[in-house]
Amino acid sequence: MATLLLGFSALASDHSSLNGTWTLVPAKSDFAGQPVVQTGTVTINDHQGIITVSRNFVYTGTTETFFYSDMTDANRGATIRTGKDLKSKTRWDHDVLKVTTTQSGAVTLESYTLAADGTMTVSVVRPEQKSITLVFQHE
Numbered sequence: 331m332a333t334l335l336l337g338f339s340a341l342a343s344d345h346s347s348l349n350g351t352w353t354l355v356p357a358k359s360d361f362a363g364q365p366v367v368q369t370g371t372v373t374i375n376d377h378q379g380i381i382t383v384s385r386n387f388v389y390t391g392t393t394e395t396f397f398y399s400d401m402t403d404a405n406r407g408a409t410i411r412t413g414k415d416l417k418s419k420t421r422w423d424h425d426v427l428k429v430t431t432t433q434s435g436a437v438t439l440e441s442y443t444l445a446a447d448g449t450m451t452v453s454v455v456r457p458e459q460k461s462i463t464l465v466f467q468h469e
Contacts, residue, residue, distance in 0.1 A: 345422055348374045348442055352450050352466035354387075362460035366390040372452070372466055374427065374442070381420045383429055383442075 354370035361367070370387040418431045427442040441453045445465075452464040 345376050345425075345427070347444055348427055348450060349376055350374065351469045353469055355449070355465045355467055358449075358465035360463045362462045364459065364462055367464070370464075371469075372442075372450070376427075381427070383420060383427070 351371055351373045354367055354372075356367060356369075359367070366389065367387045368390045370385065373382075373384045375382045416431070416433045418429060420427065420429050422428070423441075425443065429440040429442075431438045431440075436457045438457075439453075439455045441455075443451050443453075445451050448468065450466040450468070452466065454462045454464065
């Protein structure tokens, strides 16, 4: 058991462990009464301090695919600005990858963590909404 815990700790501290494409597991996710994501993927690439997080989601009851992408230079603390009212910052907080997006003054925080079972858990906190928890499996 101790070997398993030490092995997981070593894996979790390696930021590249979140790299790759992850597929949403809706049945294990908690949407907290918000529109349910029918299908979705998240692709993370952390290479030499440049972090790219791309997300594709299809919500239940719609035929549209929503695509979001953030890329930042974590080593230099860069913030990406798109238009006048949208900015995004990606950073590591120990073993948690955090994406902070500000749009029209509203701040959304996404926290990406690797679970003990090998899945990735994403906590999404938006202003004036309940937090949602999304669970993804590695492709």
